[in-house]
Amino acid sequence: MVQTNQNKLFQLTAQEFAKQRDTLNLIASENYPSPKVLQLLGSVWMNKYAEGTPGKRYYAGNIHADEMETYVQQKALEVFDKTGEYGVNVQVLSGSPANAMVFLAMLEAGDTIMSLNLANGGHLSHMHATSNFLKFFKLVNYDVTETAPGTFEIDQDDYRAKLREHKPKLVILGFSAYPRKYEFAQMAKWAHEAGALVLADIAHINGLVAAGLHDTPFQAGDAGADFVSMTTHKTFRGPRSAMLFAKTQHMPTINKTIFPGTSGGPHLHQIAATGQALLEILGEDQYPDGRTFREYSQAVLDTCQALEQGAAEAGLTVVSPTQNHLCLLKLPEQTDSLEFQRLLERAGIITNRNMIPFDTKSAWRPSGIRLGTAALASRGLTVPQAKELGRLIGDLAHSRTTEDAAKERSTALAKQLNWYYTESPAA
Numbered sequence: 001m002v003q004t005n006q007n008k009l010f011q012l013t014a015q016e017f018a019k020q021r022d023t024l025n026l027i028a029s030e031n032y033p034s035p036k037v038l039q040l041l042g043s044v045w046m047n048k049y050a051e052g053t054p055g056k057r058y059y060a061g062n063i064h065a066d067e068m069e070t071y072v073q074q075k076a077l078e079v080f081d082k083t084g085e086y087g088v089n090v091q092v093l094s095g096s097p098a099n100a101m102v103f104l105a106m107l108e109a110g111d112t113i114m115s116l117n118l119a120n121g122g123h124l125s126h127m128h129a130t131s132n133f134l135k136f137f138k139l140v141n142y143d144v145t146e147t148a149p150g151t152f153e154i155d156q157d158d159y160r161a162k163l164r165e166h167k168p169k170l171v172i173l174g175f176s177a178y179p180r181k182y183e184f185a186q187m188a189k190w191a192h193e194a195g196a197l198v199l200a201d202i203a204h205i206n207g208l209v210a211a212g213l214h215d216t217p218f219q220a221g222d223a224g225a226d227f228v229s230m231t232t233h234k235t236f237r238g239p240r241s242a243m244l245f246a247k248t249q250h251m252p253t254i255n256k257t258i259f260p261g262t263s264g265g266p267h268l269h270q271i272a273a274t275g276q277a278l279l280e281i282l283g284e285d286q287y288p289d290g291r292t293f294r295e296y297s298q299a300v301l302d303t304c305q306a307l308e309q310g311a312a313e314a315g316l317t318v319v320s321p322t323q324n325h326l327c328l329l330k331l332p333e334q335t336d337s338l339e340f341q342r343l344l345e346r347a348g349i350i351t352n353r354n355m356i357p358f359d360t361k362s363a364w365r366p367s368g369i370r371l372g373t374a375a376l377a378s379r380g381l382t383v384p385q386a387k388e389l390g391r392l393i394g395d396l397a398h399s400r401t402t403e404d405a406a407k408e409r410s411t412a413l414a415k416q417l418n419w420y421y422t423e424s425p426a427a
Contacts (some may be wrong), residue, residue, distance in 0.1 A: 030234070031234060032420070032421075033239060088246075090271050091271070092229075100125070105261075113127050114162055114163070114168035115142070121152075121357070140162055158341070170199060172198075175201075175204065178354070180322075181323040213298065227246045228244075280293060301324070306386035307390040309330055311393040314390065348410035
């Protein structure tokens with residue numbers, strides 16, 4: 001219960017705490033980090049300025065900050081780089097700025113960037129029709145093609161043709177709403193043969209990559225991406241932050257672009273919290289459920305497949321059967337996806353509407369919804385529960401159940417799931 005003597009911000013925090021605990025979060029880009037991650041985010045690291053890099057700070061008092069940042073860098077490379085060819089900057093604040101650092105570090109005005117079409121699975125930070133970066137850079141999109149009925153995958157022929165025709169300076173490999181596995185080595189080799197640099201954005205799948213359950217862009221020579229960006233709060237299950245890796249020959253330019261080129265003091269609390277997530281991935285510390293990170297990541301994959309199967313059994317159309325942590329579903333033609341998203345939220349199920357490949361509807365009211373299980377897998381969602389949840393979503397879409405009945409079912413399921421945070425300080 002919210003105490004009346006708390007100010008508005010603490011009251012809203014208590015309300016959000018209860019909402020997250022009592023609803024079912026299927027946002028593919030969200031998760032529940034460990035209590036230790038949250039503890040570090042709210043720690044005394046918040047109080048310290050550390051402009052510069054370890055061993056070369058502009059303010060005094062950074063003895064421990066130097067050691068902490070260096071330690072997190074070491075752990076990041078231990079998790080991801082088996083080649084010895086990469087370095088890492090952990091000062092980037094989020095995923096989109098991380099990608100922008102590569103643009104600003106490596107490109108000149110007028111250069112061409114090639115990325116996956118946003119409407120068919122790409123990401124806003126990879127350039128799009130309304131991107132401010134179009135003031136400086138040209139954009140070319142590669143696309144998907146239907147490789148089997150209802151299955152859309154990267155169009156390799158289109159990709160290679162665009163490389164030959166447009167000779168981009170930078171190619172981005174990565175996605176936001178692509179349920180299939182992304183194979184990096186061949187695409188990186190083709191891009192390098194065409195004279196392009198390669199940025200792999202693995203913000204969505206970096207946890208799966210770290211667990212060894214998805215292909216990795218951290219490879220030797222031309223098979224590897226020149227740059228790898230990632231957020232740390234999706235399948236990685238850390239804080240809202242980011243990391244930017246690069247082949248070692250590019251690290252001096254990347255570092256100078258981040259500081260002093262574009263940024264001031266790093267957010268040490270984010271860096272420390274990212275380090276905690278890395279320790280949990282490495283097994284040097286543990287998430288409260290006691291599972292290894294690989295076991296958790298396998299549960300993400302298994303529950304996503306079950307969620308998709310349940311939705312399909314309830315009459316929703318699967319768009320590209322999932323091979324990762326997210327699935328994409330086409331709603332009935334007459335369904336307003338914005339209103340359906342709102343209906344699901346009232347019923348205690350948090351999702352996002354999403355375009356599907358070659359969608360004929362608008363981005364504001366697209367044809368599909370995107371679902372992911374990284375967050376609920378952290379709370380212990382089982383395969384049978386995921387399948388039942390998929391059926392519930394399908395039943396709502398086809399009006400086979402009521403909002404009130406769905407709310408009752410989702411609330412009951414939420415109560416069965418783990419919740420590892422102590423009571424909100426505003427409660």
